[in-house]
Amino acid sequence: MKRTAFLIIGATAAFAAMATAGTTTPDDVTFDDYGAVSASLTGVAGDAANGRKLFANRKLGNCLACHQNNDYLEQSFHGEVGPSLDGAGDRWNEAELRGLVSNAKNTFEGTIMPAFYRTSGFYRNMEKFDGKSILSAQDVEDIVAYLLTLTE
Amino acid sequence: MIGSNLLRVASIASIATFAFGTTAANAQSLVINDEETMIIQAPAAAHLENMDEVFSGWNFRTVETQALQMDDFDNPGMIFVDQAIDQWDTVDGAAGESCGSCHEGGTAEFAGLRTVLPRWDEDAGGIQSMADYINECRTERMQAEAWTWSSSKMTAMTALIGLESRGMPVDVVIDGPAADAWELGKEIYYTRVGQLDMSCANCHEDNYDTMIRADHLSQGQINGFPSYRLKNAKLNSTHARFKGCMKNIRAKPFGEGSDEFRALELYVASRGNGLSVEGTSVRN
DSSP states (O other), X not given: OHHHHHHHHHXXXXXXXXXXXXXXXXXXXXXXXXXXXXXXXXXXXOOHHHHHHHHHOTTTTOGGGTOOOGGGTTSOOOOOSSOOOTTHHHHSOHHHHHHHHHHGGGTSTTOSSOOSXXXXXOSSBOGGGTTXXXXXXXXXXXXXXXHHTOOO | OHHHHHHHHHHHHHHHHHHHHHHHHSOSOOEETTTEEOOOEEEOOTTOSSOSEEEOGGGGSOHHHHHHTSOTTTOTTHHHHHHHHHHHTOOXXXXXXXXXXXXXXXXXXXXXXXXXXXEEETTTTEEEOHHHHHHHIIIIISOOOOOOTTSHHHHHXXXXXXXXXXXXXXXXXXXXXXXXXXXXXXXXXXXXXXXXTBOHHHHHTTSTTSEETTEEOOOOOOTTOSEEETTTTEEEOHHHHHHHHHHHTTBOOOOTTOHHHHHHHHHHHHHTTTSBOOSSOEEO
């Protein structure tokens, strides 16, 4: 038991170190005038299958809370606060989607959609979230890869 | 970008159709015990710049939840009102008094009080809510311990006193000495907070009548408080509700009974001026 636990922790730490190496921190992300982010946040290709999971995870993406998505019919109660994401992969390119997920306020001024890759500029943030972004850089890449599969 | 704005318009149109469908399926008017008609829809107060009409949260609940509030025998919140009736005559504190020993006219003395609270109070030199008045009597007149805002005794007593105003329109005063607190409340209402970076208005003004996951967003009115929630099976104070909404957006909430929440309570109450006090509402 103990030995396995140790191995797993070791592996996670190594993976985390690897992932951090080429990662752009939230404050260093460069948005163009339309809110798009052309460079990958990690240099590691996004995993669409994992992105799909994050999409509905209430503690992470929670995108389904606000967006209808026909690729998620196994779950009921799709939100209506934002537009349906059916065909989002046709409407937006990868850089635009990366910008939208990282901080949609650069694309839609004053939007209710949270910035998922941002750590500064919050007011009365709960202490346990101080200095943390809602999603990790790789999570963002994974969700972007997933959104690109939403074509009609 | 222009393309996506068009889409946004299209999606608003489809939301409107859907939402209308939902509302149409639900009961149209709130009549309690077949005799007391509540005002659940009213023209917005003049100070509300972005809305024409205000709606009680009852409108946005499912038919099943709505029905629970239409008969006091079905309303689970009334169990707590019964407990408050017992509490009313219970002697507590060093002065050996009960509420009833001084307020000889019973709770009927308080008819209309709930409609004007919270309000500026000259003696207290600040905004006072129902809970403040109850605690003032407990600590200064009964020499008993104060009740915390969300304790079951406090929410039950506020429910009992509130019931005396059931059906009467909310009518809080926002000018004169109350103006500063009202402005503070308004500022809090429109300030984005927490890691999700949202304000009360983002959900309850810009997006009411849409679904956020399984929740049908209301205008976040407080005319129905204290409110029995099916979720936690108890009466909830306004301040506890504010706290819950702030925590959901990962914001550090203000304290229950803090000046900030009193100010916010005054401001939110004023957004519902014209809606009936619903006594003890039932929500999910």
